[in-house]
Amino acid sequence: MNQRKQLANRLLDVSLFSRCDPRDLRIVARHTTIAEPAAEVKLVTQGQAGDALFVLLDGSARVERDEVVVAELGPGDYFGELALLDPAPRAATVTTTAPSVVAVLDLRMFRVLLRDVPPLSAELLAQLARRVRDAGAVPTSAEVGF
Amino acid sequence: MLGTFAVLSLLAVLIEVSIFAVNLTTALGLGLAIDYSLLIVARYREELAADRTVEHALRRTLQTAGRTVVFSAATVAASLVALVVFPVVYLRSFAYAGVIVVTVAAASALVVLPALLAWIGPRLAPRTPPRLPTTAPATASATDPEPFWGRQARRVLRRPALWAIGSAVVLAALAIPFAGVDPGRVDDRALPADASARRATDDLREHFSFGEANPIAVFAPGADPDDVDTLVSYEQAVLAIPGVVRVDSTIGFTRSDSRVPPRAYNERFRSDVGTWFSVVSWYDPDDPRVDDVVAALRATTGPYDEVLVGGPLAVIGDTVDVVVGRVPLALAIVAAITFTLLFLLTGSPLLALKAVVLNVASLTATFGALVWVFQDGHLSDLLGFTPTGEVDVFTPILMFCIAFGLSMDYEVFVLARVKEEYDLTGSNRLAIVNGLARTGGLVTAAAVVLTIVFVAIATSGVAVVKMLGAGLALAVLIDAFVVRATLTPALLALAGPLNWWAPRSLRRFHLRWGVWETDPLEVPS
Numbered sequence: 001m002n003q004r005k006q007l008a009n010r011l012l013d014v015s016l017f018s019r020c021d022p023r024d025l026r027i028v029a030r031h032t033t034i035a036e037p038a039a040e041v042k043l044v045t046q047g048q049a050g051d052a053l054f055v056l057l058d059g060s061a062r063v064e065r066d067e068v069v070v071a072e073l074g075p076g077d078y079f080g081e082l083a084l085l086d087p088a089p090r091a092a093t094v095t096t097t098a099p100s101v102v103a104v105l106d107l108r109m110f111r112v113l114l115r116d117v118p119p120l121s122a123e124l125l126a127q128l129a130r131r132v133r134d135a136g137a138v139p140t141s142a143e144v145g146f
Numbered sequence: 147m148l149g150t151f152a153v154l155s156l157l158a159v160l161i162e163v164s165i166f167a168v169n170l171t172t173a174l175g176l177g178l179a180i181d182y183s184l185l186i187v188a189r190y191r192e193e194l195a196a197d198r199t200v201e202h203a204l205r206r207t208l209q210t211a212g213r214t215v216v217f218s219a220a221t222v223a224a225s226l227v228a229l230v231v232f233p234v235v236y237l238r239s240f241a242y243a244g245v246i247v248v249t250v251a252a253a254s255a256l257v258v259l260p261a262l263l264a265w266i267g268p269r270l271a272p273r274t275p276p277r278l279p280t281t282a283p284a285t286a287s288a289t290d291p292e293p294f295w296g297r298q299a300r301r302v303l304r305r306p307a308l309w310a311i312g313s314a315v316v317l318a319a320l321a322i323p324f325a326g327v328d329p330g331r332v333d334d335r336a337l338p339a340d341a342s343a344r345r346a347t348d349d350l351r352e353h354f355s356f357g358e359a360n361p362i363a364v365f366a367p368g369a370d371p372d373d374v375d376t377l378v379s380y381e382q383a384v385l386a387i388p389g390v391v392r393v394d395s396t397i398g399f400t401r402s403d404s405r406v407p408p409r410a411y412n413e414r415f416r417s418d419v420g421t422w423f424s425v426v427s428w429y430d431p432d433d434p435r436v437d438d439v440v441a442a443l444r445a446t447t448g449p450y451d452e453v454l455v456g457g458p459l460a461v462i463g464d465t466v467d468v469v470v471g472r473v474p475l476a477l478a479i480v481a482a483i484t485f486t487l488l489f490l491l492t493g494s495p496l497l498a499l500k501a502v503v504l505n506v507a508s509l510t511a512t513f514g515a516l517v518w519v520f521q522d523g524h525l526s527d528l529l530g531f532t533p534t535g536e537v538d539v540f541t542p543i544l545m546f547c548i549a550f551g552l553s554m555d556y557e558v559f560v561l562a563r564v565k566e567e568y569d570l571t572g573s574n575r576l577a578i579v580n581g582l583a584r585t586g587g588l589v590t591a592a593a594v595v596l597t598i599v600f601v602a603i604a605t606s607g608v609a610v611v612k613m614l615g616a617g618l619a620l621a622v623l624i625d626a627f628v629v630r631a632t633l634t635p636a637l638l639a640l641a642g643p644l645n646w647w648a649p650r651s652l653r654r655f656h657l658r659w660g661v662w663e664t665d666p667l668e669v670p671s
Binding site: 023026027030031033035036037038041042043051052102104106107108109111112113115116117 | 566569570572653654657658662664665667669670671
């Protein structure tokens with residue numbers, strides 16, 4: 001099995017790609033760069049411009065906002081998409097806490113795939129909506145009565 | 147170019163290579179070397195301006211601009227390979243030389259130039275930072291001064307139909323004379339008026355029966371050179387052809403009304419494998435009616451089963467026929483290769499088609515202007531040449547190789563950037579403006595430098611070389627200023643979202659197998 005196919009199989013376990021079929025995943029894998037950062041490597045720095053989406057395949061990372069840890073990430077989690085969707089500075093710093101394997105998708109290919117792989121954009125929208133709802137920022141339809 | 151000459155010399159040991167391959171090597175090699183070097187140096191300076199070290203900047207330059215050079219070189223080389231369909235050594239040499247020169251130019255830009263840049267170090271960094279950011283041009287602030295070509299693109303986008311029609315009219319006006327092209331072969335009149343060969347031939351043409359100096363050779367395989375009755379029968383048939391004045395053979399010098407007995411001179415028509423005839427025409431060799439005489443000679447076998455017509459005049463006619471006859475096939479191959487490669491670059495069938503059509507339009511306009519000047523003789527006094535009423539059949543093909551290569555280069559530079567901008571912004575309008583803003587200066591600089599070189603070539607006293615230089619200068623100017631600066635943005639604007647449309651299956655194919663020129667990611671480790 002070649003490297004791309006292996007990566008496509010691993011992406012199957014990532015929730016962001018759960019609606020994609022194997023052919024979609026092979027396309028995503030073709031445009032993905034694999035990196036293997038050691039522990040305590042800053043992958044994303046708060047305030048900097050975003051240029052990539054990161055998917056944690058192995059290892060772990062912590063998310064800090066204003067030097068306060070706000071989340072721990074494990075295999076299958078992804079981060080960095082907000083700064084790609086809306087070109088604002090990174091909202092948090094993400095640092096590996098163990099030797100990790102990350103799949104990285106750059107800004108251009110992220111946007112191309114959002115346009116050309118509809119299951120990916122559908123799932124991303126669904127997850128963003130869920131996060132907004134969970135954060136309580138927007139009332140649910142039940143709360144407003146429709 | 148030295149590298150290409152070396153490889154061509156080696157190739158000449160194995161196969162026949164035309165001396166004119168050297169012309170192609172010089173012009174195309176110089177053009178591509180300038181284009182590729184400008185692309186690499188421009189990108190390298192951008193990287194240095196982003197505070198990268200020399201090594202880091204070079205690595206990123208080769209990962210981005212280097213990839214563009216490889217793709218462009220592959221496109222140009224693959225297209226030039228189509229010239230092998232011409233069964234003429236001269237033109238096949240263009241294919242060999244073209245592929246070699248493209249390969250050497252690309253290799254030099256990717257190996258020698260980076261070594262030089264590393265040696266020069268950070269001194270090439272621009273004093274002021276680039277006016278557009280390298281990664282997200284669409285997000286440039288409104289206060290950034292926009293390059294000239296960005297402003298030009300905005301001008302075109304305000305009235306795209308008007309610019310498209312205006313540019314098309316210019317191209318069409320230039321192209322119209324091409325409809326009357328009369329392909330032929332170069333003769334003494336291509337030389338300067340004071341050249342010895344030119345003066346001698348001019349005198350022959352003016353004061354003597356010039357047809358005598360250019361007889362047509364007819365070979366009758368297996369014919370008996372002593373069979374007088376058969377020889378006479380054949381000669382009478384030949385003399386009945388309009389335009390034939392005399393036939394020389396083993397039986398003497400025969401006109402329709404008389405015959406001079408043979409002399410020792412006539413022994414040259416005798417051979418064990420047959421006999422041959424020297425047919426003298428009334429017509430000058432540059433008279434188009436000579437072609438009719440050659441055709442009639444081929445059709446007139448008389449008492450023989452077969453006759454073969456040769457000699458310089460027949461060779462000229464055959465060469466023109468075989469070259470002109472294969473042009474559609476060669477063009478179809480070039481178009482198919484170009485379309486396929488540009489689709490792999492852009493993922494857009496329409497953009498790939500537009501590139502092919504515009505390249506053809508641009509070259510047709512150039513050829514039209516050449517016909518008007520060099521065939522019809524306009525501006526001949528100003529440019530200092532003698533018009534012959536024909537265009538040398540090989541020159542447009544040589545020019546096509548060079549101009550097409552350069553044109554494809556510019557196309558790849560521009561389209562790669564426009565596509566990148568569209569991918570980043572999703573906006574056709576921003577893609578056009580930013581794509582042109584980021585490549586217009588480069589294309590223009592390359593075009594201006596090349597035009598100066600080609601104009602220098604056009605000062606040659608030899609009309610064919612003059613035509614090559616003038617044609618290439620015109621081709622580069624038309625391509626850079628009419629096609630890239632106005633027609634391309636206008637058509638992109640008019641097509642709108644259709645530029646980026648492709649059937650789903652083709653979109654997926656492109657995503658999987660296409661060529662993607664992305665900035666290298668730098669993930670901390």
